[in-house]
Amino acid sequence: MLFSDIVVESFTHTGILQGITENAYVLHRWDRRDCLIIDPGIGPHCLINYIKRENLNPVAILVTHGHYDHIGGIPDVQEEWPDVKVIIGELDSHKLNDPKCNLSRSFGYPIAVPQADIIVADKQMLNIAGMGAQAIWVPGHSRGHMIYLVPSEDRILAFVGDVIFAGSIGATEFGDGDFNQLVQGIELSILPLPEQTVILPGHGKLTTVLNEKQTNPWLRFSFINRGVEKGEYVGRRRKHRQKSSLQPAGSGE
Numbered sequence: 001m002l003f004s005d006i007v008v009e010s011f012t013h014t015g016i017l018q019g020i021t022e023n024a025y026v027l028h029r030w031d032r033r034d035c036l037i038i039d040p041g042i043g044p045h046c047l048i049n050y051i052k053r054e055n056l057n058p059v060a061i062l063v064t065h066g067h068y069d070h071i072g073g074i075p076d077v078q079e080e081w082p083d084v085k086v087i088i089g090e091l092d093s094h095k096l097n098d099p100k101c102n103l104s105r106s107f108g109y110p111i112a113v114p115q116a117d118i119i120v121a122d123k124q125m126l127n128i129a130g131m132g133a134q135a136i137w138v139p140g141h142s143r144g145h146m147i148y149l150v151p152s153e154d155r156i157l158a159f160v161g162d163v164i165f166a167g168s169i170g171a172t173e174f175g176d177g178d179f180n181q182l183v184q185g186i187e188l189s190i191l192p193l194p195e196q197t198v199i200l201p202g203h204g205k206l207t208t209v210l211n212e213k214q215t216n217p218w219l220r221f222s223f224i225n226r227g228v229e230k231g232e233y234v235g236r237r238r239k240h241r242q243k244s245s246l247q248p249a250g251s252g253e
């Protein structure tokens with residue numbers, strides 16, 4: 001896929017556990033050969049072959065969160081390109097080498113990968129391979145979950161991991177998940193983005209902010225989605241939370 005000046009290739013890894021598929025991404029400026037990898041997934045052989053075939057040079061792996069299905073392939077990439085830097089948010093960094101916290105142990109296939117090279121903070125700007133990437137902290141699916149916003153010349157590319165999917169949102173039933181936190185994070189960090197922003201999720205098809213505003217059933221009761229201004233939002237949300245637990249299939253207000 002070509003987004004004006006940025007080339008993005010996606011790889012859906014079928015993985016080896018429970019038939020779960022995961023999307024990995026490789027991106028680079030069309031006029032450069034250094035590239036970024038987002039969440040290599042498990043068994044990223046197609047991704048590695050693509051990088052070699054295209055004569056690209058990966059300089060960093062941006063990890064959205066530390067769940068096994070997103071991180072399992074990090075050592076495969078490091079074996080080919082030992083200098084590649086692994087980047088993750090602070091509150092998920094311990095999951096890289098903790099099979100319990102990265103959920104792999106409960107699937108009977110414990111995974112531990114080396115510690116990250118760089119810890120990113122909320123709203124931190126990264127400049128890698130000639131591209132700017134802003135890390136934004138969006139907890140709720142995983143406590144240290146980061147999304148990465150990469151502006152191309154004509155639109156923002158949002159690599160959102162397991163925060164939001166086409167027609168759905170991330171699961172919140174894992175140890176440090178929190179439904180309200182996740183919905184609030186989507187409302188504050190994703191819905192205000194320009195509507196033509198491309199959402200590239202960790203599972204399933206790519207989508208846009210406009211499409212999710214119009215069709216995502218989990219955001220039906222979102223205040224921001226209904227045009228409520230940010231200042232007013234906090235008060236209204238507090239009131240709403242007192243009334244209900246904000247279940248998407250609920251009766252609304």
Ligand SMILES: [Zn+2]
Pocket residue numbers: 065067141142162
């Ligand atoms: Zn996950």
